[in-house]
Amino acid sequence: MCRIGSIKSRTPMHPSVALRLMLPQQEGHDNSGFAMVMQDLAGAFGHYKHKPLLSLACTRKGLKLANAFMEERGFVQLAEWMPELKRRPGLRMATMPCYVYRNYDYPELYKEKPLQEREDLLLDTRLELRRLLEEGNNGYVYSFWPDVLTLKEIGDPLDIAECFRLWDDDGQLMARNIVTQCRQNTNYAIVRYAAHPFFIQGYTLCANGENTFYTKNTECQRSLHRGYIGFESDSQNFLYTLHYVLHELKWPIKYYKHVITPLPFIEADQRADRRELYLIRESLAHLEINGPNTVIGLLPEGQMFTCCDSKKLRPVVVGGDGNTVCITSEVCGLNEILPNRDPAADIYPNEREMVVIDNDMAVQRWKQ
């Protein structure tokens, strides 16, 4: 089972905070990888917040392919950060030859286009680049979106941190939102794409537990949206449902909870909004989840949220100190990074609850 975590702060944080959050929880994960998505960046990428940032791990050939592809599509490179890897012998991790983080400017044609078209361009570009790199096993493209950086690698998180120099806070790699986990999450094949968090069009999500409705979720999602691909992990379903409910259907966030864990009929019947709840359950029955899961999500505008399965088979805790709020699987992680918070104010969301943290650090919680 994974341990998952996310941190939201008024002041930009370095990934070492995420590592400190996760390492005390290592009894609960298998140290098979480290992954994080950073959003609302500062440091090296702080000047290019509105320019799409490509997060890529690839071979040298893959880099050439990517360069040619992006150029051909009319994207103009603005900035680049390539981590200076410390590849000492004995590191328990699998590295790729190149890790590339680049800001691009939009193609000339798209600079004045509506937001929707630019969002679609970024998605389609990522999907095409992914296909291009997959053909010769030349690399992985994790995200291509403004103000979002993704790092994923297979191996021991401590070694990955050492290799990427994630303990050295030089002020370059900073963000106000970080979503992370320390397991190359999958019960199946070891594939980089299977590692949480997952990302699509501004939506980031990580989850733990087995998705017992993986097959029916996947069969449904394949035809819902061209961006719903991969399915290397059974937790990608949670992200795609989040994206579909919020981005495609444009429903308020609370309906995400209603879609994935509908109220039992006996409870829905007592509700004033039962007609709507029934309609949602009927139409999106194949997006329901019914296993043991906790979800942590990060929305395009920066709100962070969590909710869990309908029986609270996977718990989570939320705590904060006014400047920083953190959601994570085990309270020991919270104690590590926020030792001075008031633990009595920690929230242990129940099976029908959703907790949303706004950009002003206000924590909202409501029952489904």
Place this chain on the structure above:
Amino acid sequence: MEAVKTQDVSVNDLPWKIAYRHDLCTMCGSCVAACTFGAIEASMARRSIVVSRRSFPEPEQKHVARPVIRQRSTIPNACVGCGMCEKICPNGAIAPVRNPDGRFPLLARSSGPIKRGGRTNLNTQRTLDAIVVGRISQMTDPSLDSERHTFDIRSPFGRIMLAKDLPLKVEGDNLVQAERTPPVHWIYPAIFSDMSIGALSLRAWEAIALATAYLNEHCGMPVRMCSGEGGMPIKLLESEQLKYVILQIASGHFGWNRIIKAMPRMKADPGGVLIKIGQGAKPGDGGLLPAAKVAPHIQSIRGVPKATLASPPNHQGLYSIEESVQKMHLSLNAAFGFRVPVAIKCAASATSVSVYNNLLRDPYRICGGFFIDGIQGGTGAANEVSLDHTGHPVVSKLRDCYLAAVAQGLQGQIPLWAGGGIGMTGNAAADAFKMLCLGANGVIIGKIVIQLLGCIGNERGRCNACSTGKCPTGICTQDPRLLKRLDVDRGAQRLVDYMLAFDSEMRKLLAPVGNSSLPVGRSDALVATDKAVADKLGIQYAC
């Protein structure tokens, strides 16, 4: 040497032979009175017996005439193996025995095709028994507790819309329904199949209705029964309990005159309407009610004289799926103010996917369910050639339809209900669960319902005499003397008890796969122990 008339029909030509122990028989006559088929008679036989008439043993052999029970060896009176003689005999002196050497199929066609009721006795393969629920929650995720957790065992009946087409508008943080949507009822995932008053005795039909109402009102299980094509008693049409009944309309429209006349006085909407296009037991045939069963009350409900009632093979005036949608679906939806789901039932066929595709693409979005009935379904009367040699197994066809919908992103839009052989071995919950995992929203059960009332028919040629009007259990007859054999209350109670066990068994299947709501389409929960079955259904093979 005496000439043997080899072409005479003898007992050994019949499918069942009576095993008779004259030494145990007291000639009480109960067996003869109980046999509705006249298969046995009291007779005299010359017997060679040893007697001793003195006060001391003095055995002597005598030839004497003794009364006996004898099996009649005529085709119309052939024993059907129902076993009523055995059931009633106080001494265990008589019982039917299957005769593997019978020549019945050759001899019984002398007056035309063989007609009978029941089910196929030929295509009885059990695909569902080659499938097991093999994906058990073991450490990757927890199993649930079938006694402690809440389970949502409900299925949709009605046309479901795609989420993107729902008339929901955002008001603040809420979604509000802005327009009407097609009616959808969430009901129990097992429907008591469409057996009409006529095919069934009124008492048998009553027992099912009684059980249905009890399950709804006292057990919290929203089970629906389908009326079958034959109307309903006026009192029930005008009662609140109509909401538990799905009214069937088939090509003969039997009973609909009364239904339409009762509409202004209906206190509740019916649970649904089911348009029967075909049935799995005799695809391509219409309903058939032999004159022998058209009793006065049947004539009254259906508004017909005493005659064999043959529904046409097609709905007259419907020439295509599009027309069916526009004419029947729309008019029946309109009849009940678009408040009642209208579904369609077809015999499983090589063409089922085409039908389902057409319904899915129908622009009116008006079909509220696709019922597929496989070759193992039952019937009150049919030609044996239809029963045994036409039709299509339902398991793979259900799967084909589900996957066709998946390929178009339309799964769940028209709920799939499958029947025909569900519960053949008595394990309806296991069958239903597997069908759900393969993509069904629910199942329809028929034969097992009447078996619970007391029907003794089976897939191995036992009884299957539903068409004769001589049903020995009082279930498929209108003969007032035979009706008395059926205890309505006991029948209903047995059906209720079975459904309660069904519900518990559903939980016992849901719990180990870690699910609290129905795993519709969760094919990963199944493994097949037969490679061909696994390949065809797209599930894992395990050995």
